[in-house]
Amino acid sequence: MSFKEEYEKKVELIEEILKKYLPVQEGYQKIITEAMAYSLMAGGKRLRPMLMKESFDLFGGEGDLIDPFMAAIEMIHTYSLVHDDLPAMDNDDYRRGRKTTHVVYGEDMGILAGDALLNYAFETACVAFDLEPEKSTRIGRAMKILAEKAGIHGMIGGQVVDVKESGHRISEDVLDFIYRLKTGALIESSVMIGAVLAGASEEEISVMESIAGKVGMAFQIQDDILDITSTTEMLGKPVHSDEKNEKTTYVTLKGIEESRKDVERLTAEAVGELDGLGRENEFLKDLIKWLVYREK
Amino acid sequence: MSFKEEYEKKVELIEEILKKYLPVQEGYQKIITEAMAYSLMAGGKRLRPMLMKESFDLFGGEGDLIDPFMAAIEMIHTYSLVHDDLPAMDNDDYRRGRKTTHVVYGEDMGILAGDALLNYAFETACVAFDLEPEKSTRIGRAMKILAEKAGIHGMIGGQVVDVKESGHRISEDVLDFIYRLKTGALIESSVMIGAVLAGASEEEISVMESIAGKVGMAFQIQDDILDITSTTEMLGKPVHSDEKNEKTTYVTLKGIEESRKDVERLTAEAVGELDGLGRENEFLKDLIKWLVYREK
Known part of the structure; x- marks a missing residue:
């Protein structure tokens, strides 16, 4: 199978x-579950849950313990986009070629849909306690990483300074x-949670954090490059937005x-550190490299 | 000591x-920590953390395991006010006689401060895993209650229908x-988390949930009454706002x-159920009754 397949x-x-x-769409509050689904199922690269799962597999994780956290990280990423817009x-x-959530559902529901996705991310991650209660300590640690990397010392901190x-x-x-926090932190959290839930060692968790930091930085620089060199059709969002926003x-x-050059250097370093772990994961390596060559 | 004292x-x-x-106010993102402190330390009745602590004490809870959850529930309550405004x-x-957060810090920071408080609530609750790791299963359950009662099947669900x-x-x-979810759910979550962390039985947790449902409803009806009968000076917020918002x-x-009459009936029922638990807590009873007579 090719990488793409x-x-x-x-x-x-x-x-x-x-x-x-995703929550069942019912009840008096049905509209919010629709808005959540609209924003969450709008496509996107699904990079964060994918990196989380690859990291979980890399360290021999088994079963579906990782699933609720995969959903949770994508909900957090999505809420941040909904509020950013x-x-x-x-x-x-x-965004992604579709009207943004607040345009479709109104500004008040845009605010509430973002809140709902953030809250539901933690609600969803909590399902892990039911799946494997004997791993509660490990799940608690994953929960802490999720919260810390998404918050004021992570993603939100980066957004604040950006704004x-x-x-x-x-x-x-x-x-x-800004880049380390706004983009890097969630990517770090993804691979760290995968490693923690699979039972990786402290050193391994720390190497994964370092790899993700570099991948996150490369990814964000590539985003800046694409904003200049790509087209709205290709990107599915307006280009030259950075220029517009000064x-x-x-x-x-x-x-x-x-x-x-920096994107290439960071990517090479990340792949080198991954190799240093002495574990097989061709796909993860290809995924990291793909970030350099992606066109959207 | 009098009840008031x-x-x-x-x-x-x-x-x-x-x-x-509260997070230390430092770093490039300092402004968000200031906005969080501004909104969180604006006074208020502190009803939710108080009920949580009383419930924890009622079931023989000891130590500081409850503290991070007390902070967390007030952060969630506060973020909902910041976004509501x-x-x-x-x-x-x-609000509470002071300019609201977005008026002081700007609308963008108002949105981000709400997000930050919600996220930091979960980050703070996670501290409990470090305080008593051997109680991780119990803490996981408390975390789940916190998330569920604050989310689309709890507070946010109520806000959505209200809006x-x-x-x-x-x-x-x-x-x-709307009342059960928007106001009731967080109050239910407060006493349930207190009971869960103290090691109460399933039946006791369920009775506490029922008591809190009634207290929450009485509290919200009293709020409606005060919006009609009180003054802006007394209430510290505009009266007749319900009329204004139709x-x-x-x-x-x-x-x-x-x-x-309904406020009094609900309060009497709640106190009756509390008595039925056969545990001493004069203060908690007085607190519930006080809700009926409060003037702000």
């Missing part, structure tokens, strides 16, 4: 898990902070060529 | 716990649904007199 098969499995863990934030009407500095010229230091990006600070 | 002493202890669990929601500029039906004439059925309330459906 394997990747698409894995995406299908993830979509099934997401559908399984709001009029008071980036004010985007389209605060929008329209200002910022230093490389601040940009690095954002300092990796590309505006370092230029396209150096940005491309 | 005892209550105020308990509020002080809760404020100390909240301060202890946003321009796209209730559009309120004042959706605003300006419409609604049935008693729908109003009951909201159907318990008072518009049943009238003030029947509303008052």
Whole structure:
């Protein structure tokens, strides 16, 4: 099977898990479950649950203990997009080629759908306690990583500085902070949770965190490059949005060529560290490399 | 000590716990920690953490295992207020006599501060796993209750229907649904978590849930009554806001007199069920009764 075929098969499995863990659409509050499904099932690369599952497999994890956390991380990623798109934030009407959640359901429901997805992420992760109660300590640790990496010392922290500095010229230091937190933290959390739930050693968990940090940075720089070099049709979202929002990006600070080199260097380092673990995972390596060459 | 003195002493202890669990105000993202503290430390009755602690004590809970959950439930309550006050929601500029979070920090930071408080609630609750790792199963269950009662089948579900039906004439059925979920669910979660962490029996947990459901309903009806009968100075927030927002309330459906009677009946029932548990807790009984007579 080619990488592309394997990747698409894995995406299908993830979509099934997401559908399984989405709330039933019923009751007086049905509209919110529709808005949650609308935003969560809008496609996307499913990179975070995929990395989580690959990390779980890498360390010999078995069974479905990882499933609720895979759904949870994608719900957290999705809620952050729903709130990012709001009029008071980036004010985007389209994402992944479809109208954004608040455009379809109204601004009030956009706010509540984001809240609902964030809350439901933790509700979903808690299912793991029922699946394998004897692993409660391990699940508790995974829960803590999930919360920490999504919060003010993780993703939200990055968003805050991103929003605060929008329209200002910022230093490389601040940009690095934003990227590490806004994009890197959830990717770190994905592979760390996979490793923790599979019973990896402290050292292994720490190596996975380092790999993910580099992958996250490479991924975000590639995003900046695509915002300049791609088209709206290809990307499924408006290009040149950084320019429109007067954002300092990796590309505006370092230029396209150096940005491309850094993506390649970070990716090579991540793959090297992965090799150093001495465990077989061709697909995970290919997935990381693919990030450099992706076109959307 | 009078009830009032005892209550105020308990509020002080809760404020100390909240301060202890608030994030340090530092780093590039400092503004979000300031906004979190601004909204969380704005006063308020601290009813939810107080009920949680009383329930924990009622079932012989010892030590500080309950503390992170007390902070967590108040963070969840607070985030819901911060998002409720946003321009796209209730559009309120004042709460508890102070400017609302988005008025002080901007609408974007208002959204992010709410997100941050919700996420930090779970991050904070996870501290319990470190405090008493041997109780991980119990803590996992408390975490699940926290998430479920705050989510689409709890508080958020109630908010969704409340927002959706605003300006419409609604049935008693729908109003009951909104009150049980929007207000009742977090109060249920408070006493249930206290009971679970203290090691109460399934039956005891279930009785506490029933008591809290009645207390929550009485509390919300009293809120409707005060919106009509109180003043902005007394309440620390605008009165007649329900009228302004064309909201159907318990008072518009049943009238003030029947509303008052129902508050008293529900309170008497709750106190009766509490007595039925055969455990001493004079303060908890007084607290429940006080809800009927409170003026703000």
